Amino acid sequence: MADQPAAPARAGYLRLAGLTKVFPGEGGPQGAAVAGIDLEVAHGELLAVLGPSGCGKSTTLRMIAGLIEPSAGTVEVGGRDITRLPVHRRDMGVVFQSYALFPHLDVFRNVAFGLEMRKTAKSEVRTRVARALDLVRLGHLGDRRVSQLSGGQQQRVALARALVIEPAVLLLDEPLSNLDAQLRGAMRDEIRRIHDETGITTVFVTHDQREALSMADRVAVMNAGRVEQLGTPEEVYERPSGRFTAEFVGRANLLPGTVTATHGAGGGAGAEVAIPGLGTVRATGDAVTPEGRATVMLRPHRITLRAAGKADAGPRGTVLSAGYSGEVIGYRVRAAHDGPELEVEHPAGAGTAFGPGAEVLIGWDDAAPRLVADDGDPA
Amino acid sequence: MRSGPVARIGWAVLLTVLYLFLLAPVIIVFIESFDTSTYLRFPPQGFSLEPYRQVFANPDFQAGLKVSAVTAATTTLLALLCGVPAALALTRLRFRGRGAVEAAFLSPLLVPNIVLGLALLILFAPIPLTDTYWGLILAHLGVTIPYVVRTVTAALAGADPRAEEAAATLGAGPFTVFRRVTLPAIRPGLFSGGIIAFLLSFDETVISLFVSGHTVRPLPVAVLQYVEYRSDPSIAALSVCLVLLSVVAVVLVERGLGLRRSLRP
Ligand SMILES: Nc1ncnc2c1ncn2[C@@H]1O[C@H](COP(=O)(O)OP(=O)(O)OP(=O)(O)O)[C@@H](O)[C@H]1O
Ligand SMILES: [Mg+2]
Numbered sequence: 277m278a279d280q281p282a283a284p285a286r287a288g289y290l291r292l293a294g295l296t297k298v299f300p301g302e303g304g305p306q307g308a309a310v311a312g313i314d315l316e317v318a319h320g321e322l323l324a325v326l327g328p329s330g331c332g333k334s335t336t337l338r339m340i341a342g343l344i345e346p347s348a349g350t351v352e353v354g355g356r357d358i359t360r361l362p363v364h365r366r367d368m369g370v371v372f373q374s375y376a377l378f379p380h381l382d383v384f385r386n387v388a389f390g391l392e393m394r395k396t397a398k399s400e401v402r403t404r405v406a407r408a409l410d411l412v413r414l415g416h417l418g419d420r421r422v423s424q425l426s427g428g429q430q431q432r433v434a435l436a437r438a439l440v441i442e443p444a445v446l447l448l449d450e451p452l453s454n455l456d457a458q459l460r461g462a463m464r465d466e467i468r469r470i471h472d473e474t475g476i477t478t479v480f481v482t483h484d485q486r487e488a489l490s491m492a493d494r495v496a497v498m499n500a501g502r503v504e505q506l507g508t509p510e511e512v513y514e515r516p517s518g519r520f521t522a523e524f525v526g527r528a529n530l531l532p533g534t535v536t537a538t539h540g541a542g543g544g545a546g547a548e549v550a551i552p553g554l555g556t557v558r559a560t561g562d563a564v565t566p567e568g569r570a571t572v573m574l575r576p577h578r579i580t581l582r583a584a585g586k587a588d589a590g591p592r593g594t595v596l597s598a599g600y601s602g603e604v605i606g607y608r609v610r611a612a613h614d615g616p617e618l619e620v621e622h623p624a625g626a627g628t629a630f631g632p633g634a635e636v637l638i639g640w641d642d643a644a645p646r647l648v649a650d651d652g653d654p655a
Numbered sequence: 656m657r658s659g660p661v662a663r664i665g666w667a668v669l670l671t672v673l674y675l676f677l678l679a680p681v682i683i684v685f686i687e688s689f690d691t692s693t694y695l696r697f698p699p700q701g702f703s704l705e706p707y708r709q710v711f712a713n714p715d716f717q718a719g720l721k722v723s724a725v726t727a728a729t730t731t732l733l734a735l736l737c738g739v740p741a742a743l744a745l746t747r748l749r750f751r752g753r754g755a756v757e758a759a760f761l762s763p764l765l766v767p768n769i770v771l772g773l774a775l776l777i778l779f780a781p782i783p784l785t786d787t788y789w790g791l792i793l794a795h796l797g798v799t800i801p802y803v804v805r806t807v808t809a810a811l812a813g814a815d816p817r818a819e820e821a822a823a824t825l826g827a828g829p830f831t832v833f834r835r836v837t838l839p840a841i842r843p844g845l846f847s848g849g850i851i852a853f854l855l856s857f858d859e860t861v862i863s864l865f866v867s868g869h870t871v872r873p874l875p876v877a878v879l880q881y882v883e884y885r886s887d888p889s890i891a892a893l894s895v896c897l898v899l900l901s902v903v904a905v906v907l908v909e910r911g912l913g914l915r916r917s918l919r920p
Contacts (some may be wrong), residue, residue, distance in 0.1 A: 343820050363823040364832075370824040376817035380839040389835075390825035434821075441825060 277393065288316025288352075289477050290340070290445055295349035297335050309335045311501035312349065317445075322471050322478045324488035327498030328354075328524065333481040335496075337447050342366050354445050364393075369438030373453060375430045375455060377422040380541015383409070383433055386416040390441035394616045400528070408440035411470055428459045435467070439474060446471075446478040452487065464491055485525045510578065515561065518651040522573045529574040529618050529640045530648065533557070535564050547647060554591045554638065561647030571650040576621040578644035581636040583628060588637050593618065595634045605629060611638060681898060688891035695886045706892035716893065719877030726788065726873055727856040730795040734852045735845065738803030743837075745804070746811040760804045763797045771797060772865035779866055786868025794866045795859055799852035806851065810844020813836075847908045849897070854904050858897075 297310040309331040317323045326335050338344040340351055342363035350359045358366055369390075378386050387408055391401045409415045412432035422430060431451055438446060448467070452460045468491050471478050482488050488495045489509040497504045497512055497520070505517045510648040516522035519530060533551035540546050545562035549570050557572055564570045584592055594618070596608040607630065618638070622629075630636060683697060691701035710716055744750075745757050763771065775794050776785065782791030801802060822836045823829075838845075860875040867876050882890055 308889070341824055343823075362828075363820070364826050364828050367826075370821065372817050372821060374817050376815060376821040378818055378822070378836060378839075379815075389822065389827075393826035393831065437821075437825070463845055490677070 286427075289319035289321075289354055290317040290479070291315070291350075291352040292336075292340070293352070295336065295339055295351065297332070297339060297344060298347045298348045308347070308501050310339070310346075313495060313501075313503055315503060315506065317477055317479060319477055320475045321493045322468070322480060322491060324492035324495045325481045325498055326477060326483065326485060326488040326495050326525065328483060331498045332501040333483070333498055334449055337370075337449050337481050338626065341368050341370050341444070341447055342471070343370075355602035367439060367441070367444045369443035371431075371434045371438050371446075371448045371451045373413050373450045375434040377430055377433055377437070379422060380453070381456065382418070382421060383414065383420050383421070383425070386422060386433055387437045389437065394441065400619045404440055405436075408436040411439065411464070411473070413437045427454050428463065431455065431463065432466075435470070439476070441478065442474070446476045448478065448480045450481055450483070452482070453484075455543045460487075467491065495525075496559065498523060499524070510623060515646060516573065516648055518649045519567050520651060521569065522648050527576050527619060528648075529576065529579075529616070530650070531557075531572045531574065531616055533570060535568045535570050538562075539565060549647075551616070551646075553593075553611035557645050558642070559647050560643070563647040563649040565650075571648050573646045573648045574618070574640060574644055576606070577604070577617040578641045579620045580639045580641075581609065581617060581620055581630060582639065583630075585638045591638045593638045595630045595632055595636060597632055599632060600624060609638065611637065659832055664765070683900075684891045684894045688787060688889055688895045690888040690891070693887055695888065695891065698873065699888075703718055706888035707896075709887075709889040710893045710896065711887070712880075715872075715877045715881065716874065718750070719872055719874035722788075722791075722867075722871055723857050723874040726791050727853045729788075729792050730856040731849050731853045733792065734799040734803045735849055738800050738848065739807050739841075739845065741800070742804050742811055743833075746808055747816065761801045764801050768859075769863040772862040775862065776865040785866050786870050788871055790866050791871055792864060794858040794862050796838035798859065798862065799855050802851050802855065803848040806844050806848035807841060810841035810848075814840035850904050852906050854901060 282541060292313050292315040295310060295313040295315075296308055298308040309582045313336060315323075325336065327333050335344060339346045342358070344362060344563060346359065350357055352358065353366075378389065381389070384405055387405045388401050396404070405418070406415065409418060412435050413414045414432050414436065417425070417429065422433060425433065431454070433450070435448075451467075452463050455463060464487055467480075480488075480492065489512075492509060494507060495509055495512050496506045499520050505521045507514050507515075512521055512525050516528075521528060522528040522530060531551045531554065533549040535547050536550050536556060537548040538546070540599060541562070544560075546558060547562075547564055547570060549557050549559055549572050551557055559570070559572045581593075581595075582588075591611060592614075593609040593615070596610055599606045602622075603624060604621045605624050607622070608618055609618045611618055620638075687695055687697065687699055688706055689702045689704070690699035691703045691705065692699065699778050703774070741756075741760055743752065745760070772794075775790075775797075776849050779785045779794075782790075784793065819832050819836050822832045827835060858875060859873070860879065863873050864879070867873060872880075878890065878893060
């Protein structure tokens with residue numbers, strides 16, 4: 277960050293540099309609520325901030341919006357430092373988790389509020405509010421009281437209210453967490469569609485990894501006030517940088533072992549790792565300790581189980597339990613007799629189902645094993 | 656709760672007796688206010704509206720009514736102007752010594768009015784603020800602001816601070832946020848607080864006795880001084896008028912509170 281103070285043509289439209297918040301009375305062993313975040317969001321990008329409860333997602337978002345004053349660091353939009361700019365002059369649309377609609381105004385007046393603040397002409401207010409309400413598919417409910425709306429409808433009013441001002445940046449703080457599963461799925465697609473239609477730079481906070489992976493252009497995985505990893509959904513899922521990301525973004529078997537050989541470098545790097553009970557596993561990645569130890573990540577759905585015949589070679593295991601959950605069957609399998617316990621997922625209805633005690637052969641997709649830095653921070 | 660008919664009748668009787676006990680003075684005063692006799696005694700000697708005519712013709716009462724109305728109106732306005740920002744600060748800001756400030760705002764409620772009155776007399780006499788409108792209003796502010804702070808604080812507790820933040824992100828400055836979002840949310844509380852302040856000031860007697868004089872004499876003090884020398888049905892008539900005023904105010908407060916309830920989703 278300290279290099280090139282006046283770099284021209286910045287890639288980041290929204291830039292956070294060293295953004296930190298220490299709440300009064302905090303700063304014990306836990307440290308700051310937000311501990312120095314550096315982040316760049318490109319113009320028109322949809323970035324998801326994903327992390328567990330209490331990791332500082334809302335605090336970060338509220339600092340971007342200007343609702344919380346940072347203890348240190350800067351917020352820039354379009355190359356302009358807005359760290360000290362008051363909330364009402366920042367031109368940011370915010371959708372709160374609780375929606376925070378104005379209870380004394382009807383739907384139309386709620387959405388029109390931001391335009392009225394901008395002294396937009398009456399006729400233009402009417403057309404723009406109507407367009408925003410159409411965008412969230414609420415065109416017919418303009419004169420409803422907000423208390424007469426369902427949760428999903430209120431959420432869409434909040435979205436329309438934030439969108440209608442065509443803000444520089446749209447900030448969404450877990451806007452879907454109060455909705456039921458079905459509505460959440462629909463709203464997820466809706467928000468992505470609206471984002472694509474409007475092209476507004478968007479930061480979307482969530483603790484739901486499926487939401488983050490399915491909606492975002494890039495995902496910032498947060499833990500304990502820091503960004504653990506920033507990358508495309510595929511990157512954070514397939515190539516997590518550390519144990520925390522591997523376990524928080526989807527489920528993972530993390531298997532420690534001894535490196536017997538390494539090859540390649542950079543993107544093509546790989547290693548052979550001897551894992552007790554599984555034999556030698558070929559994995560991609562370069563996260564190898566100087567002592568020659570490594571941790572291999574295997575996603576449960578990329579492991580296959582076959583009924584074991586007497587003569588079959590390869591790693592074997594015993595099914596400990598099987599759990600049916602509609603689309604998949606989740607198994608727990610003990611590799612060898614004293615090897616690691618594995619989580620395995622099979623599509624339900626495909627192939628043989630195994631019961632507890634069954635002897636199985638354990639196999640996996642060749643591309644699946646991935647080296648993950650063991651930051652010693654189990655999720 | 657399930658109860659037999661005997662228990663229910665028992666409750667009804669008890670409640671009726673209780674209400675009669677509470678209302679008896681009002682009823683007796685109401686009956687007496689139409690008496691034709693020249694002094695107060697029960698039962699009345701006849702029926703006439705003469706006592707009411709006397710009340711409205713009495714120059715002391717006329718002057719007192721004017722003083723009380725002006726004082727109560729000004730007090731209410733000022734109490735709201737001081738109490739609302741105080742309540743806002745107490746609910747929306749986190750600052751060192753918040754508890755102490757809150758206690759300071761509510762402490763006049765703990766001091767007996769007679770002590771307050773005496774203290775104010777000692778304080779006001781040399782300035783001199785005794786026997787002036789401003790003295791009276793200042794004194795009444797001391798006892799009305801705590802109530803305004805309380806009602807407005809309660810109203811603010813029910814208002815969503817996130818809605819205020821949302822308004823700010825949409826481009827509303829602090830004052831606009833207050834006017835367009837906070838104020839509508841606490842309006843019923845303001846309304847009740849204002850009416851309570853008005854009634855308190857209008858009825859206030861003890862403190863007023865200390866700080867008022869001959870030129871600026873509020874109605875309750877005028878009434879007190881009147882009954883020192885005489886007691887005739889016109890005092891009963893005046894009481895009825897005051898009770899009616901209070902009843903109207905309480906109904907308005909009820910409306911205000913009811914309104915607040917209906918605003919909740
Ligand atoms: N006003 C505050 N005063 C003191 N501490 C706070 C305040 N707001 C948040 N914190 C603390 O800061 C940390 C981060 O909080 P934050 O609300 O940003 O978490 P989050 O990631 O949004 O969590 P969630 O998913 O539960 O909403 C938490 O430990 C929280 O207790
Ligand atoms: Mg949060």
